[in-house]
Amino acid sequence: MLLRAVLFDLDGTLVDSLGDIATAMNHALQQHGLPPHPEAAYLRFVGEGVAKLAERATGGAAPSLQGQVLATYHAYYDTHLFDRTCAYPGVEAALAELAADGVRLGVLSNKSDDFVKRLAARLLPGVTFSAVYGERPGIPRKPDPTAALALAAELGVAPDACGFVGDTSVDMDTAKAAGMYGVGVTWGFRTAEELRAHGARAVVSSAGELLAALRTAAP
Template identity: 45%
Template sequence: MPRARAIMFDLDGTLLDSLADIADAMNRVLAGLKLPEHPRQAYRFMVGEGMPTLVSRALEPLRDQKTEKVALAAMREEYGRSWRDQTRPYPQIPQLLTTLNRREIPLTILSNKPDDFTRQAVEELLAPHRFALVRGARPDTPRKPDPGGALALAKELNLPPAEFIYVGDSGIDMQTAKRAGMFAVGVLWGFRPAEELRQNGADALIDTPSQLLEILGE
């Protein structure tokens, strides 16, 4: 790959281990609606494409438009109360971010999590690490794997997409990176298996955060 000048991170499953809070909040919503709950590990394959998709998958096969609308509103409220009960950065992530900040490599975050939750999570759980730009799902940005958000962040930094490393834990992330013309790095500590990452175009896979420095040539 060309020498990278910036890094774009996914958030959940990449920087933050948030599965327990997402799963528990969704299960509380389902219980309130008297619908079947799911094991935490099942949520590994429901998350990644935004909250509306998560809610839709959690309701299957019992969903209808009215129930889905009620459940989505309830999930936003429930998750808003409990999103940081158990969510923490993955091991070695703080050290990685400290090193990247010290080397003055611009860092960005692009998530399908709602924009308000994304920004709050970064501010509260990833401080004091510096990110040049942070963007979650919002009306003016199509959700990943559409490359629009990634390309918009690259444009704001005035850098060519080819000079970005995109780091994520899912096939959606790998598709986003490839469609945006970025170097796709899949992480193996996140929510999805290696085979999914490979099948969706990962240029490299890493087992630990420190291995990203090797890809950077640092």
């Protein structure tokens, strides 16, 4: 095993959360007199933090209205976090095997930090994460590499001995900017073509393939 640590995105990578995100945002939009969107539209809306989600879902409405929608979304999502969201098949077992190999595991998401911690703890109870972080004040969101580099340092691992797994161009751009080994997963919110175009070193379509790719990575 050449990688000593692996960082994972959350939404679309470890957990399938699209339905709950779409329902919560559509609820917020309707509460403020705005039209809802088909669930599939949220495949393109998510990935760059909740403020960008609100901007896209509202069609670039005035910042004050975006703020109101965001507050309503947050309050609703807080109590509906686990309605439909679940871990992807085989992911928990694959991560547990990595941990058994001695690989340190972390989560780095652009989702609100509290939500990330709650989702990881409840939906992946069999995985020992060394650190779990979402969006936090004063720390740039992905694809800025600041948070990824800080997390690698916290785990005591050099960036070039660290993998970064995600399902969007944002994740692959983060991996590249941080000097980490980027692995894209195709079961999430974006396409294999997008992942490859943004520098994925490997693209996988199952938890088994993910485990194999990380175990044989050659940074």
